[in-house]
Amino acid sequence: MIIGVTGGKGGTGKTVVAVNLAVAIAKTGRGVTYLDCDADCPSAHIVMGAKRRMKKKVTSFIPYFNSGKCKKCGKCVKVCELNALYHLLGKIPTLLEPICNGCRACVLACPHNAIREKEKTVGWTYKTEKYGVELFSAELKPSEPLSEKIVDAIKIRGLGEGRGEIFIIDTSAGAHCQVVRALEGCNRAIAVTEPTLFGIHDLEVIESVLRKLRIRYDLIVNRSTISKRRVKHALMQIPYDKKMIECYVDGVPIVERYPENPISKDFFKLAEKMVR
Amino acid sequence: MRIVVLSGKGGTGKSCVVSSLALEISKRRKLVLVDGDADCPNQHIIFPGRDVRKEKLYVSKIAVVNYRKCNLCRKCLEACQFGALKAEKGIKVDELRCEGCGACVLACPPGAVKLVPKLTGGMFVRETKNFSLVYGKLIPGESGSGKIVHELKKKGDEIARERGAELVLVDAPAGIGCPVIAAVAGCDYAIGVLEPTPAGMKNLERALEMVEYFKIPYCIVMNKVGISRENERKAVRRFGRKIAARIPYDEEIPQLLAEGIPPVLGKREAARSFRKLAEKMESLLF
Numbered sequence: 001m002i003i004g005v006t007g008g009k010g011g012t013g014k015t016v017v018a019v020n021l022a023v024a025i026a027k028t029g030r031g032v033t034y035l036d037c038d039a040d041c042p043s044a045h046i047v048m049g050a051k052r053r054m055k056k057k058v059t060s061f062i063p064y065f066n067s068g069k070c071k072k073c074g075k076c077v078k079v080c081e082l083n084a085l086y087h088l089l090g091k092i093p094t095l096l097e098p099i100c101n102g103c104r105a106c107v108l109a110c111p112h113n114a115i116r117e118k119e120k121t122v123g124w125t126y127k128t129e130k131y132g133v134e135l136f137s138a139e140l141k142p143s144e145p146l147s148e149k150i151v152d153a154i155k156i157r158g159l160g161e162g163r164g165e166i167f168i169i170d171t172s173a174g175a176h177c178q179v180v181r182a183l184e185g186c187n188r189a190i191a192v193t194e195p196t197l198f199g200i201h202d203l204e205v206i207e208s209v210l211r212k213l214r215i216r217y218d219l220i221v222n223r224s225t226i227s228k229r230r231v232k233h234a235l236m237q238i239p240y241d242k243k244m245i246e247c248y249v250d251g252v253p254i255v256e257r258y259p260e261n262p263i264s265k266d267f268f269k270l271a272e273k274m275v276r
Numbered sequence: 277m278r279i280v281v282l283s284g285k286g287g288t289g290k291s292c293v294v295s296s297l298a299l300e301i302s303k304r305r306k307l308v309l310v311d312g313d314a315d316c317p318n319q320h321i322i323f324p325g326r327d328v329r330k331e332k333l334y335v336s337k338i339a340v341v342n343y344r345k346c347n348l349c350r351k352c353l354e355a356c357q358f359g360a361l362k363a364e365k366g367i368k369v370d371e372l373r374c375e376g377c378g379a380c381v382l383a384c385p386p387g388a389v390k391l392v393p394k395l396t397g398g399m400f401v402r403e404t405k406n407f408s409l410v411y412g413k414l415i416p417g418e419s420g421s422g423k424i425v426h427e428l429k430k431k432g433d434e435i436a437r438e439r440g441a442e443l444v445l446v447d448a449p450a451g452i453g454c455p456v457i458a459a460v461a462g463c464d465y466a467i468g469v470l471e472p473t474p475a476g477m478k479n480l481e482r483a484l485e486m487v488e489y490f491k492i493p494y495c496i497v498m499n500k501v502g503i504s505r506e507n508e509r510k511a512v513r514r515f516g517r518k519i520a521a522r523i524p525y526d527e528e529i530p531q532l533l534a535e536g537i538p539p540v541l542g543k544r545e546a547a548r549s550f551r552k553l554a555e556k557m558e559s560l561l562f
Contacts, residue, residue, distance in 0.1 A: 008316050010450035011287005015475075040451030041285050041482065043475035061357070081337065081377050081391075098457075098489075103357050103377030142485035145422065145454035173286035173450040174315035177419035180372050196534040198291070202316040209417040226527075227534035249473050249504040 002159075002167040003274065004186035004215065008202030010173030012194045013222035013238070014038075016248060018170040019047045019133075020264075021190075023253045024271035025166055026132035033164030034133050037182035038172035039123060039140040039150035049251035052126035052137050058153040059119040060146055061102035065092050069114035076106035076115065098143055123150040125157050131256060134164055147178040155182070166275070175205045180213070189217040195229040203231075235273075236266055277561065278429075278444045280312070280463040282487070284479030286450030288471035289499040289523075291318045292533055293553070294447040296540035300554030302406040305562075306441035310432035311411035312459035313449035314397060314424040320411050321536050325404035333412070333427055334393035336420030337376030341367045345388035355383035372417060396420045399427060401435060408435050422454035429462070442562075452483050460487060465561060466494035470515070472507040477514065495520040495560070497553060520560070521553040 005018040018034070026032045036044035045052050063076070063085075070092050077085045077093050084099035085106060097120060107115045123140045138154035140147050159167065171182040183189060189210055193203040203219075210217045218235040225239045238244070241263060247254040255264040281294045291313075298309045311319040339352075343366055353361050360373035361380060371394075380389045397414040410432045412424045432444045448459035460466060466487045470480050480496070487494050496518045501508060502525040512519065526546035529539045540550040 009286065009318075010316075011285065038451075040453045040456070041475070041479035043285065043479065046475045046478060079378055079382060101375060101377065103375065103379050104355070105377050105379040105382055108355060108379055108382035140453060142452055142482050143457070143489035145457050147451070147453035148419075172453075174313075174421070174455070175416045176315050176414060176421040176455065177372070177417075178453065179315075180417045184372075194534075196530070197321050197536040198316075198318045198533070201318065201321055205316055205416050212417050223530070226530045229534065245503055248475075249507060251474055 002169060002186045004169045004171060004183045004189040005192060006171040006179060006183060006189060006206055007192040008173070008175055008206035009193070009199050012192050012199055014192045015043050015047050015170055016244070017190065017192050017220055017222065018168050019044055020253045020255050020267045021271060021274070022133045022168045023131045024255050024267040025275060028271055028275055030166055030275055031164040032133045033158060033162030033167045034135045035154055035158040035167060035169045036135065036137040037151045037154055037169055039138040039147045039154070039178065040172050042137050042139050044135060044170055045128065045137050046251055047248060048130050048135065048253060050128045050130035050135060052128050054127040056125045056157070057121050058123045058125060058150050060122045060149055061104060062097060062100050062118050062120045063095060063106050063115045064118035066114045066116055067092055069112050071112050073111065075109045075111060079105045079109040081105070098145065101146060122146045125154045127161070131253065134162055136162065148181045151178050151181045175209050180209060183210070183213055183215060186215050189215045190220055191217050192220045192222055193231065194223050195221055195227040195231055200231065236270055238263055277442060277465070278446060278463040279465045279467065279561070280446040280448050280460050281467045281469060282448035282456060282460065282483050283450070283469040284452055284483035285471065285476050288469045288476055290469050291447055292529065292539055293467070293469050293497060293499065294445060295319060295322045295538040296550040297554050297557060298407060298445055299538050299540050300551055301443065301558060304558070305443055306439060307407050307443040307445055308432050308436045308439070308441045309407055309409045310428050310444060310446045311409065312425045312428060312446045312455070314412040314414040314421050314428065314455065315449060317411045317413060319409055319447060320402060322538055323402070323404040323409055325402045325409070327400045327402050329401040331399045332395060333397050333399055333424055334395055335423035335427060336394055336396045336418070337391045338371060338374050338394040339369050339376070339380050339389050340392050341369065342388045342390065345386045347386055349385060351383045351385060352380035352389055355379040375419060397424050399431060401431065408439065410435060422458040425455050425458040429459070452486050456483070457486065460490060460492065463492055466492050468494055468496045470496050470498045470511060471500050472498060472504050472511050474507065477507065477511055494518070498522045500525040521556055523549045523553065
């Protein structure tokens with residue numbers, strides 16, 4: 001089973017919920033594989049206090065011009081939808097490397113076969129293990145815009161190499177293409193929100209994404225006591241607790257440090273429910 | 277002058293800092309606020325007002341197959357780098373995966389594939405009590421949030437010219453990917469919001485690496501000071517004099533934000549520190 005954890009707004013506690021749930025499931029004896037699909041800001045390894053190992057490069061195609069064959073016709077420049085190529089009259093086209101998304105339209109457009117393959121590094125994937133949870137982590141190279149490519153790479157690596165019965169996918173904030181990529185193929189999802197006007201507004205956005213993808217989802221309300229507002233039909237309400245912040249800052253999941261805390265007990269109950 | 281506020285990690289207090297800065301600075305100078313988070317816009321919740329302009333945005337494109345011309349040769353499937361085309365009873369385009377690059381159009385021998393503009397979201401201009409607010413809404417799940425942010429910033433500049441505003445303040449989304457790059461590119465100054473936790477520090481560092489790539493000068497505002505003394509010391513060691521201001525952690529702030537009130541309007545110490553931050557930014561930039 002693949003469980004996606006998402007939420008729309010940033011900082012609502014997606015990663016904390018996903019990590020605690022993963023560790024709680026691991027304690028029931030099931031194999032858990034955690035895929036941190038927040039390539040922009042990977043933080044599951046920080047919340048778990050794990051060191052990432054087994055680095056692998058993720059690359060993307062960029063064009064390389066063969067100066068002998070290039071007739072400077074400018075056809076490749078015209079077809080580039082992202083305007084990553086430009087050329088001055090009578091010169092070989094120049095590539096603005098960070099803009100290129102590797103679509104290869106320029107290769108198809110070139111009548112002289114003058115474009116060769118080159119690669120650029122867009123990010124990395126890692127693997128590690130802690131508290132019985134197998135963790136795969138993705139990382140985007142800063143200044144590269146291709147987050148969704150890294151998400152694809154980590155999903156291929158994690159779902160292929162992962163040995164768990166249960167996969168937990170942690171998405172990034174927002175509701176654009178990389179969140180959709182991360183959620184694709186999930187059997188069910190958990191939307192983490194907070195009882196603020198922003199949290200609830202952004203929850204509606206992510207709910208419509210989940211409905212579009214036809215994924216069954218449950219709600220978890222984090223910091224439920226900071227406002228009088230109540231979110232209905234939530235699977236779990238996590239009250240505001242200084243211990244949560246302390247665990248977050250120290251990089252230890254709360255279910256590991258304070259297994260007797262009511263929040264941890266709720267996580268164990270939730271784990272039982274998910275496993276069943 | 278264009279200033280962008282970013283943080284990498286979500287929930288560190290970008291919108292909180294931006295809304296407070298905008299309110300304070302607008303007392304003395306004309307400004308335009310651009311909410312660069314088109315996925316999950318929040319500034320329009322904080323600042324009520326009348327939307328004076330609404331526009332539909334068709335910024336991304338999508339491939340459409342003409343089945344009368346298609347001969348099922350599947351050349352387009354080979355050409356597509358994003359796995360957006362599938363062959364099931366004719367060629368199908370996966371709308372959520374298609375990047376609109378046009379490789380399939382070039383690959384198709386009978387010319388059966390066309391690129392058409394697609395509704396990506398909306399753009400709104402709102403007149404609030406103190407300033408104009410430009411915000412956008414991405415249709416949930418669509419690609420092209422970077423392009424929307426680009427349009428929002430262009431609109432922000434246009435409105436600033438019309439009204440004679442000297443400052444455009446941009447609120448960047450969480451992350452460091454394409455919508456954030458679109459928000460940062462072309463700005464004159466960046467403000468990084470730091471949360472003194474290990475994840476907050478690491479991710480701000482990544483965001484600033486991207487800012488440095490664009491050679492934009494920046495400073496850091498440390499938010500939620502008091503949640504971890506140890507990490508604050510680490511942050512000071514790491515970022516040193518780049519830290520221009522500190523905002524104490526006060527339980528009044530989340531309570532105010534929960535009701536959509538900018539924290540600068542609060543009564544306690546944190547509100548005062550926001551006012552000081554605004555003054556400091558002004559003296560730094562003007």
